[in-house]
Amino acid sequence: MVNVDDIIIAREKMKGVIHTTPLDYSKTFSLLAHNEVYLKLENLQKTGSFKARGSYNKLISLTEEELQKGVVAASAGNHAQGVAYSSQMLGVNCTIVMPKGAPLSKILATKQYGAEVILEGATFDDALSFALELKEQRAATFIHAFDDEAIIAGQGTAGLEILDQLPDVEAVICPVGGGGLIAGVAMAIKEKNPHIAVYGVQTVACPSMKQSLIEKSPVIVDSTPTMADGIAVKKPGQKTFEITQKYVDDVYCVDEMEIARTMLMLLERNKLLVEGSGACSLSSLLYEKVKLKEKKVVAVLSGGNVDMNFISRIIERGLVESGRFAAFNITLKDKPGELQKVLSSLTDLEANIQSVNLHHMGKNIYPGYAQLEISVETKNNEHIDILYKVLKEKNYSVEMTDFQP
Structure with a gap:
C-alpha cells in the first residue's frame, strides 16, 4: 500500500522535471468566500495539469526492461498529455489511445510530446478496451489514470508543496474524479498534520466518489454531460476509494452554473484560464458547499487545458449565468x-x-x-x-x- 514516504521519495525524484507550482493568495476570492483563500496553480504545471506528477512518478518506477517495451494509456484529456510528456522526458516509446471524438487540440498536444496517437472507438470505454488489447499485443505497460500506487504518490507531491508553502493551512480542497489527486494530497497532508481538513469536490453530473462513500464501496453512477469533463469518472478506483475513505473529511458537489461562473471569475479577476474540473474546488467555496469561515484555505486548481473552441462558449455561459x-x-x-x-x-x-x-x-x-x-x-x-x-x-x-x- 502506498504511504507518505513514497510521496516524499517521489518529490525528490521529480525535482527539475516537474514544476513546484505557485500558491497564490487571492484577496478577491478571500472577500467573496469569507476565508483566506489561496490558489494552488496546477493549471501552470507541465502539460497544463497535475497529471504530469503521477505519470512521471509511475514511469520512473518501471524497470529498464519495462521501459524498453514502451507504455500504453487511454485518455481523451490531461492523462494523455501527462503520460506523453513523461515518456518524452525518459525516452520511452508511448502510445495513447483516444476516442475518435477527442478534441483536435488535445490530439495535437499529445503528439507534440512525441506520443503515437491512435484514434479508436466513439467513447472513452472503447478507447480503453483497445488500449488494453494493444498492451497485451505489444507486451507494454499500461499506465492507469488514477488507480495506481505510483500515480497516487506522484499526485500527492502537490500536498507536500502546499504544506511547505503554507504551513498553517487549515483546509485543502481538491477536485475529485477517479480519486488519484485527492488520495495523494489527503494522505500527504493528513500524515503530516491530521488536524488539517481535506475536502473533495465533484459535479452533480457525476458524483461517483460521493456516492461510493455513502455506499461504502466503489460504485458506478449515471453521468450527464458536464463542462468538468476531466472529473466525469463514473466509478472511482479501489485504491483511491480506500485512501479517500480513510483521510478525506467529506466530498461535496457543485453544479454547471456554479462551475461556469467560477471559470469566468478566475479568468476575469485573476487572469487565470482554468478548466471546469479545476474550477470546482474554488466553486465549492464561493457557493458555500464547504462550510468554512475565516479559515486559511487552499483550493487546488487542477488544470487549465480548455479546448480553444470551447473557451468562448464557457465565457458566454458564465456571462449568462452571472446576469x-x-x-x-x-x-x-x-x-x-x-x-x-x-x-x-x-x-x-x-x-x-x-x-x-x-x-x-x-x-x-x-x-x-x-x-x-x-x-x-x-x-x-x-x-x-x-x-x-x-x-x-x-x-x-x-x-x-x-x-x-
Missing part, C-alpha cells in the same frame, strides 16, 4: 421609428446592444407587427429585471429567451 448577458423577443408595430424607440429604451438604461434581428414575417407575426430578437450586455440580474420591467411598462410584448452555448 451579464440577456436576450429578448419583443413584438412591436411595423412602422418607421419603432425599432429606434426600443433601442433607445435599452441604451438609456446602459444596456450594450450585442445583436439585432428584425423579422417582418413569420408564423406568430400578425399583419402590421414585427418580431425583434435582441441580445444585450448587462451588469447583473437586477439590471436585466429593470430592462424587462421598463419594456413592459412601455406596452411592448416581451419574452426573455433562453441562451444555449
Whole structure:
C-alpha cells in the first residue's frame, strides 16, 4: 500500500522535471468566500495539469526492461498529455489511445510530446478496451489514470508543496474524479498534520466518489454531460476509494452554473484560464458547499487545458449565468421609428446592444407587427429585471429567451 514516504521519495525524484507550482493568495476570492483563500496553480504545471506528477512518478518506477517495451494509456484529456510528456522526458516509446471524438487540440498536444496517437472507438470505454488489447499485443505497460500506487504518490507531491508553502493551512480542497489527486494530497497532508481538513469536490453530473462513500464501496453512477469533463469518472478506483475513505473529511458537489461562473471569475479577476474540473474546488467555496469561515484555505486548481473552441462558449455561459448577458423577443408595430424607440429604451438604461434581428414575417407575426430578437450586455440580474420591467411598462410584448452555448 502506498504511504507518505513514497510521496516524499517521489518529490525528490521529480525535482527539475516537474514544476513546484505557485500558491497564490487571492484577496478577491478571500472577500467573496469569507476565508483566506489561496490558489494552488496546477493549471501552470507541465502539460497544463497535475497529471504530469503521477505519470512521471509511475514511469520512473518501471524497470529498464519495462521501459524498453514502451507504455500504453487511454485518455481523451490531461492523462494523455501527462503520460506523453513523461515518456518524452525518459525516452520511452508511448502510445495513447483516444476516442475518435477527442478534441483536435488535445490530439495535437499529445503528439507534440512525441506520443503515437491512435484514434479508436466513439467513447472513452472503447478507447480503453483497445488500449488494453494493444498492451497485451505489444507486451507494454499500461499506465492507469488514477488507480495506481505510483500515480497516487506522484499526485500527492502537490500536498507536500502546499504544506511547505503554507504551513498553517487549515483546509485543502481538491477536485475529485477517479480519486488519484485527492488520495495523494489527503494522505500527504493528513500524515503530516491530521488536524488539517481535506475536502473533495465533484459535479452533480457525476458524483461517483460521493456516492461510493455513502455506499461504502466503489460504485458506478449515471453521468450527464458536464463542462468538468476531466472529473466525469463514473466509478472511482479501489485504491483511491480506500485512501479517500480513510483521510478525506467529506466530498461535496457543485453544479454547471456554479462551475461556469467560477471559470469566468478566475479568468476575469485573476487572469487565470482554468478548466471546469479545476474550477470546482474554488466553486465549492464561493457557493458555500464547504462550510468554512475565516479559515486559511487552499483550493487546488487542477488544470487549465480548455479546448480553444470551447473557451468562448464557457465565457458566454458564465456571462449568462452571472446576469451579464440577456436576450429578448419583443413584438412591436411595423412602422418607421419603432425599432429606434426600443433601442433607445435599452441604451438609456446602459444596456450594450450585442445583436439585432428584425423579422417582418413569420408564423406568430400578425399583419402590421414585427418580431425583434435582441441580445444585450448587462451588469447583473437586477439590471436585466429593470430592462424587462421598463419594456413592459412601455406596452411592448416581451419574452426573455433562453441562451444555449
